[in-house]
Amino acid sequence: MKCAEARKWVRLYLDSELDAKTSAEIEQHLESCAECAGLFEAEEKFDRRLCTTLRQGQRTAALWSVVESRIQSTRGARRLKFRLRVAIAGTAALIVLSIAVFSTRPRTLDLAAAVEECHNAYAHQITSPEFKGPVPEELARKLGDRLDAAAFSFRPSSTQFDSHGARLCHVQAVPVAFILGQYKQVAVSVIVLRKSELEHFPDTKRRLESGHAIACSRAGRYQFAARVVDDHVVCLIGDAPRPQLEELLKTVYKPS
Amino acid sequence: MSASPEMADQRFLDLLRPIERELELYCRRLIFEQRDAADAVQNAVLRAYRAFDRYHEDASFRAWMFKILTNEVFAINRKRGRIAKFELAIEPEELDSLAGAATDMDFSLAPSSWEVLADALDQDLLASLETLNEIERAVLLLRAIGDLRYREISQSLEIPMGSVMGNLSRARRKMRDAILRSRRRTAT
Numbered sequence: 001m002k003c004a005e006a007r008k009w010v011r012l013y014l015d016s017e018l019d020a021k022t023s024a025e026i027e028q029h030l031e032s033c034a035e036c037a038g039l040f041e042a043e044e045k046f047d048r049r050l051c052t053t054l055r056q057g058q059r060t061a062a063l064w065s066v067v068e069s070r071i072q073s074t075r076g077a078r079r080l081k082f083r084l085r086v087a088i089a090g091t092a093a094l095i096v097l098s099i100a101v102f103s104t105r106p107r108t109l110d111l112a113a114a115v116e117e118c119h120n121a122y123a124h125q126i127t128s129p130e131f132k133g134p135v136p137e138e139l140a141r142k143l144g145d146r147l148d149a150a151a152f153s154f155r156p157s158s159t160q161f162d163s164h165g166a167r168l169c170h171v172q173a174v175p176v177a178f179i180l181g182q183y184k185q186v187a188v189s190v191i192v193l194r195k196s197e198l199e200h201f202p203d204t205k206r207r208l209e210s211g212h213a214i215a216c217s218r219a220g221r222y223q224f225a226a227r228v229v230d231d232h233v234v235c236l237i238g239d240a241p242r243p244q245l246e247e248l249l250k251t252v253y254k255p256s
Numbered sequence: 257m258s259a260s261p262e263m264a265d266q267r268f269l270d271l272l273r274p275i276e277r278e279l280e281l282y283c284r285r286l287i288f289e290q291r292d293a294a295d296a297v298q299n300a301v302l303r304a305y306r307a308f309d310r311y312h313e314d315a316s317f318r319a320w321m322f323k324i325l326t327n328e329v330f331a332i333n334r335k336r337g338r339i340a341k342f343e344l345a346i347e348p349e350e351l352d353s354l355a356g357a358a359t360d361m362d363f364s365l366a367p368s369s370w371e372v373l374a375d376a377l378d379q380d381l382l383a384s385l386e387t388l389n390e391i392e393r394a395v396l397l398l399r400a401i402g403d404l405r406y407r408e409i410s411q412s413l414e415i416p417m418g419s420v421m422g423n424l425s426r427a428r429r430k431m432r433d434a435i436l437r438s439r440r441r442t443a444t
Contacts, residue, residue: 011425015399017406046432053381054285054400059277063294067301068269074302075265 001029006036014044109217111204111235112224114171119189119222119237122180129165129180139168143175151177151192153255154234156248160184174200183248188238190252195231208233214246230254268308271317272301278318279325282401285385286393292332300328322402323412326394333390384434392427395420 006029012018013026030037121127131139135149143149152166154177161183169178174197179190198205204226207215214227223242226235227249234252236245283300284293304311304324311320385393391413398409409420 011421011428015406050381050428050431051400053378054385054397055278055281056378057277057281057284059280060294063280063297064276066294067298070298070302071265071269071305074305 001025003029003033003036006030006033007039010040010043014040014047107203107217108219109201109204109207109215109224109226111171111198111201111215111226111233112217112219112237114174114201115176115189115191115224115235115237116219116222118169118171118176118178118191119187120220122178122189123187123239127167127180130167132163132165135166142168146197147175147177147194150255151194151232152179154190154192154229154232154252155179155181155255156183156190156236157251157253158183158248161188161248161251163190172200183238183240184244186238186240188236188240188245188248191235191237193233193235195228195233198233204233214249216242216246225249227252264308268305272304272321275318275321278401278403279321282322282397283325283329285397285401286326286329286390288333288336288390292336296325296328296332300325303328316408318402319404319408319412322398322404326398326412330390330394380435380438381431383438384431387430387434388427391415392423392430395423396427396431399424 006026009018009022009026013023016023018026030040118127135143135152140149147168155161155163161181163179163181166177166179169176169191171191171193174193176197177190177192179192181188181190198208204215208226208228214225216226217224219237222237222239223245224235224237225242225245226233228234229252232254234249236249236252238245240248279300280293280297283296284290287293287296300321304321307324311317385396388396394413395409398404398412399406402409404412406417406420406424410417413420415423
């Protein structure tokens with residue numbers, strides 16, 4: 001390397017910005033050229049002097065103390081923001097989970113929801129039977145075409161079922177036979193309606209027509225089960241385990 | 257950065273504390289009004305703290321902090337009516353000529369002048385800093401105090417490498433000239 005070229009790279013050399021090969025070539029030249037070596041040394045000296053001066057000075061403790069205290073106060077806000085974000089994320093997850101659970105949980109059948117009120121009134125002794133035994137003639141005359149007297153004759157044939165009597169009731173304006181019974185010391189209502197009235201309860205209708213012999217559902221705190229018997233729909237509702245209610249329902253036959 | 261706020265805060269302070277002195281010195285030498293220095297440091301550090309979740313560990317924290325502080329100082333300087341003069345005459349494709357551009361040595365200087373420069377008083381050196389425009393001063397200080405590489409200076413100031421070298425060269429030459437002029441005046 002010649003003097004002119006070496007001097008061209010002086011700054012990059014002193015700032016260690018050159019590649020190793022060029023640096024080595026410059027070093028080699030400086031070893032053999034006293035003039036360039038002197039100039040490089042002078043430049044380096046000035047550089048050192050400049051850096052030493054510019055780097056003189058202390059850190060101002062008070063300033064950095066203020067800086068850190070401002071970070072502390074900002075940090076509080078950041079933590080609050082972080083916790084708020086976590087809380088929002090948690091709430092959102094909970095909502096999503098609730099929706100998922102709610103959407104996968106079987107919905108209360110429309111007929112079950114409709115008859116719940118009747119049974120509740122019976123379970124809390126707000127309502128009582130109107131008659132026991134055959135349907136009174138006066139009531140039979142009132143029934144009309146939408147409900148026949150035979151509806152009041154449907155009963156589970158289980159010996160553990162006992163009836164206190166029956167009454168006419170209307171569920172969403174649909175006339176039904178309401179038999180107030182008891183099964184294993186638990187109040188169980190038997191609700192009987194014409195099969196044609198299922199038009200008013202499309203969920204139950206769909207369930208019974210889609211191959212389910214028995215349509216089950218929860219109705220508030222009660223269990224509900226319904227099945228078609230001849231041209232009637234017989235429903236049982238009570239605070240009994242669902243399998244028991246289903247077994248009991250299977251003992252209901254068309255009255256002879 | 258997905259760490260908890262507590263961990264991120266601690267990490268930020270761990271990275272900041274070793275360079276506090278350099279940051280403050282850099283700010284005091286770069287800012288035009290000394291009374292603005294404390295505000296500039298505070299604003300820059302808080303700005304960095306708030307943006308720390310966007311800082312990538314693989315980048316140099318030192319260079320990142322100096323960049324934020326430089327922007328803060330430039331903004332304050334602008335408010336004071338001192339507009340930065342960005343000199344972008346040298347582009348990267350002119351790199352071949354950069355070596356010459358970066359050669360701020362005046363080889364015709366007499367050995368006695370070099371002695372004068374080497375023995376320059378602190379006050380002369382600091383006074384010579386005043387002869388630099390804002391960008392020359394920033395480049396020189398980022399190199400001398402920030403100890404940043406040319407590449408980091410280029411990224412911090414968002415100027416081409418050629419401009420880093422050109423400004424650095426001019427800054428050194430201007431300072432040398434100012435010191436020699438001052439010493440000559442003193443001698444006469």
